[in-house]
Amino acid sequence: MTGEQSQGSELTARGRTLQGSRYERHWAVGEARLDRWDEIETAERLWTVRPERMKMGREHRVPLSAGALEILDAARERTGGTGWVFSNPRGGGGTLSTSTLSSLLTKLGIAAVPHGFRSSFDGWASERANAPREVIDLALAHVETNKTREAFARSDLFERGRRLMEQ
Numbered sequence: 705m706t707g708e709q710s711q712g713s714e715l716t717a718r719g720r721t722l723q724g725s726r727y728e729r730h731w732a733v734g735e736a737r738l739d740r741w742d743e744i745e746t747a748e749r750l751w752t753v754r755p756e757r758m759k760m761g762r763e764h765r766v767p768l769s770a771g772a773l774e775i776l777d778a779a780r781e782r783t784g785g786t787g788w789v790f791s792n793p794r795g796g797g798g799t800l801s802t803s804t805l806s807s808l809l810t811k812l813g814i815a816a817v818p819h820g821f822r823s824s825f826d827g828w829a830s831e832r833a834n835a836p837r838e839v840i841d842l843a844l845a846h847v848e849t850n851k852t853r854e855a856f857a858r859s860d861l862f863e864r865g866r867r868l869m870e871q
Contacts, residue, residue, distance in 0.1 A: 737800035739789040744768075744776065749866070764845045767866035833871045839864045 744751050751766035758764050768776070776789070783791050792798045805818045822844060829835040829843065839861050 737788070737790060737802070737804065741780075741783070741785050741787065741789055744789070746773065746776070749773065758845060760845070760847045762845075762847070765860060765862055767862060767869050769866075769869040772869070829868060833868055835868050836864075839868055843868065 738757065739751075743753060746768075749768045751768055753764040753766065755761050755763050779789050783789065787797055788799050790800055792800055809816055809818070826840055826844065829840045830837070835843075842861050843865050
């Protein structure tokens with residue numbers, strides 16, 4: 705593995721950490737590979753996922769913690785802050801392959817699958833951070849299925865989500 709590929713693998717791992725540690729949205733296997741710099745507003749500490757990238761077709765706002773910003777700063781050094789956040793370490797400016805994240809977990813000896821980070825976040829947020837279910841569900845981009853509750857739920861609880869992500 706070249707130095708560039710090693711750095712890319714570290715960034716992939718850190719990206720997966722970012723994925724698991726930040727206010728999670730729709731993380732099916734491989735979704736992190738499609739994140740783009742034009743979705744990130746560093747000064748506002750905000751990641752806005754466009755509706756067309758979301759399963760339910762709704763914009764999703766993600767507050768970025770100090771730790772997430774550190775990971776993004778390292779990724780920006782590698783990519784120049786344009787295009788894909790976690791680009792292919794072999795060059796060419798393309799995305800990571802769909803199997804990169806799963807392969808990295810296997811290589812690191814971590815008995816987990818990428819989608820399991822959503823479940824881990826849910827458990828941590830409810831058991832360790834004692835976050836309200838509404839904040840956790842919005843963090844995971846879950847859609848309210850109760851039509852009455854949905855009609856009255858006008859907030860995305862963004863600031864409460866930001867406090868959760870700083871824990």
